[in-house]
Amino acid sequence: xxxxxxxxxxxxxxxxxxxxxxxxxxxxxxxxxxxxxxxxxxxxxxxxxxxxxxxxxxxxxxxxxxxxxxxxxxxxxxxxxxxxxxxxxxxxxxxxxxxxxxxxxxxxxxxxxxxxxxxxxxxxxxxxxxxxxxxxxxxxxxxxxxxxxxxxxxxxxxxxxxxxxxxxxxxxxxxxxxxxxxxxxxxxxxxxxxxxxxxxxxxxxxxxxxxxxxxxxxxxxxxx
Amino acid sequence: xxxxxxxxxxxxxxxxxxxxxxxxxxxxxxxxxxxxxxxxxxxxxxxxxxxxxxxxxxxxxxxxxxxxxxxxxxxxxxxxxxxxxxxxxxxxxxxxxxxxxxxxxxxxxxxxxxxxxxxxxxxxxxxxxxxxxxxxxxxxxxxxxxxxxxxxxxxxxxxxxxxxxxxxxxxxxxxxxxxxxxxxxxxxxxxxxxxxxxxxxxxxxxxxxxxxxxxxxxxxxxxxxxxxxxxxxxxxxxxxxxxxxxxxxx
Ligand SMILES: Nc1ncnc2c1ncn2[C@@H]1O[C@H](COP(=O)(O)OP(=O)(O)O)[C@@H](O)[C@H]1O
Ligand SMILES: [Mg+2]
Numbered sequence: 001x002x003x004x005x006x007x008x009x010x011x012x013x014x015x016x017x018x019x020x021x022x023x024x025x026x027x028x029x030x031x032x033x034x035x036x037x038x039x040x041x042x043x044x045x046x047x048x049x050x051x052x053x054x055x056x057x058x059x060x061x062x063x064x065x066x067x068x069x070x071x072x073x074x075x076x077x078x079x080x081x082x083x084x085x086x087x088x089x090x091x092x093x094x095x096x097x098x099x100x101x102x103x104x105x106x107x108x109x110x111x112x113x114x115x116x117x118x119x120x121x122x123x124x125x126x127x128x129x130x131x132x133x134x135x136x137x138x139x140x141x142x143x144x145x146x147x148x149x150x151x152x153x154x155x156x157x158x159x160x161x162x163x164x165x166x167x168x169x170x171x172x173x174x175x176x177x178x179x180x181x182x183x184x185x186x187x188x189x190x191x192x193x194x195x196x197x198x199x200x201x202x203x204x205x206x207x208x209x210x211x212x213x214x215x216x217x218x219x220x221x222x223x224x
Numbered sequence: 225x226x227x228x229x230x231x232x233x234x235x236x237x238x239x240x241x242x243x244x245x246x247x248x249x250x251x252x253x254x255x256x257x258x259x260x261x262x263x264x265x266x267x268x269x270x271x272x273x274x275x276x277x278x279x280x281x282x283x284x285x286x287x288x289x290x291x292x293x294x295x296x297x298x299x300x301x302x303x304x305x306x307x308x309x310x311x312x313x314x315x316x317x318x319x320x321x322x323x324x325x326x327x328x329x330x331x332x333x334x335x336x337x338x339x340x341x342x343x344x345x346x347x348x349x350x351x352x353x354x355x356x357x358x359x360x361x362x363x364x365x366x367x368x369x370x371x372x373x374x375x376x377x378x379x380x381x382x383x384x385x386x387x388x389x390x391x392x393x394x395x396x397x398x399x400x401x402x403x404x405x406x407x408x409x410x411x412x413x414x415x416x417x418x419x420x421x422x423x424x425x426x427x428x429x430x431x432x433x434x435x436x437x438x439x440x441x442x443x444x445x446x447x448x449x450x451x452x453x454x455x456x457x458x459x460x461x462x463x464x465x466x467x468x469x470x471x472x473x474x
Pocket of ligand 1: 239240244263264265266267268269270271
């Protein structure tokens with residue numbers, strides 16, 4: 001164990017700090033994922049509208065958010081807003097905004113695809129039973145859409161959790177940042193600490209994403 | 225036969241400039257069963273879809289119980305409750321059990337209580353011989369069973385008029401009978417129905433009136449015996465001939 005430098009984790013409050021960092025990362029992801037799932041459904045519903053203006057605007061939003069690397073978005077949200085609008089967003093707020101914007105765009109596109117894959121006759125048989133547009137969407141179309149979406153949504157959520165490691169670039173002290181600090185502080189005495197610490201980070205990320213896939217499996221089983 | 229329930233006046237329907245229904249007029253009285261026959265692509269499905277406004281129309285008007293169907297889109301859900309429609313491809317909701325498929329509309333649209341809706345659903349399922357399948361999902365049922373459920377799902381809304389669009393066309397031959405028997409039973413109960421079918425024996429048995437549709441209009445109409453045994457128009461004769469075979473052996 002010595003050779004991998006795990007022992008630095010037990011020095012002082014290091015492990016607690018690492019967990020604190022994980023919590024920061026998870027907090028950002030969870031809030032952003034929550035917003036993205038709800039806003040993404042609305043976004044996806046909007047994208048299936050025939051109105052050309054709505055179509056063009058949603059398309060523009062989606063492509064912009066997609067083309068920009070997340071890092072650039074983070075810099076824009078954090079430094080850009082201070083410079084141009086004089087806003088003083090905390091790193092964490094800026095991160096939540098960026099991940100929510102990104103997640104909404106991706107989720108919206110997934111929802112659009114799933115909505116368009118529901119046969120026209122499902123809409124029609126709902127309408128023929130007297131359901132109005134809202135009822136048909138809520139009780140007939142959306143539940144089928146979500147079932148079809150499940151695997152892709154899980155993929156998106158885990159990607160979002162993992163990508164939060166980028167927020168250290170704007171000074172948010174999340175898990176990866178804490179890990180670097182610990183390794184840095186022990187550079188002289190435990191030169192191998194990088195292995196142990198990063199390995200721990202890897203396991204912690206896995207543990208954070210694992211329940212999501214477990215939940216997905218359980219849902220898939222129930223819905224199949 | 226009762227009072228007038230459905231009146232179609234000078235209906236005109238086109239798809240991207242191509243006329244499909246041309247100046248079509250038709251009335252249906254309460255309790256009447258009209259069967260529409262005609263070659264594939266002549267506009268039978270389109271006609272039914274116009275009747276509950278799944279298709280917009282380009283001219284003419286359709287009245288149900290004196291109310292114009294295409295007049296006000298906000299009234300559509302209200303009007304559609306009075307018109308039940310069963311499609312060739314059943315279109316059950318795959319994520320809902322049979323019972324939930326049937327009770328969704330009465331509960332959400334008509335705001336009936338769960339117990340009340342489920343009790344009626346089970347009684348109707350019993351009537352079509354499927355009471356024991358209430359908890360199953362659509363994918364566990366055969367085509368004929370799914371179609372009977374789709375009929376029940378429509379019936380529970382107590383529609384004044386039922387539309388059936390080739391409801392046996394997608395079924396294996398041995399399942400056709402079980403579905404047609406349900407329709408015959410409905411006819412006996414005195415329901416008002418507009419039925420599109422290619423089953424000529426069934427049409428003869430169930431119909432009060434046959435409407436022969438061709439080229440976007442009603443070319444001939446009459447009582448089943450007259451129509452099938454003595455078609456007046458040459459087009460109807462030719463159409464009926466496609467259902468008979470000359471023997472090839474001496
Ligand atoms: N959504 C549509 N768009 C364009 N053409 C259509 C559409 N639906 C039906 N048609 C055309 O209208 C005609 C009548 O179709 P339909 O009512 O389905 O015939 P039927 O049910 O008698 O076989 C056909 O020529 C068909 O190609
Ligand atoms: Mg048809």
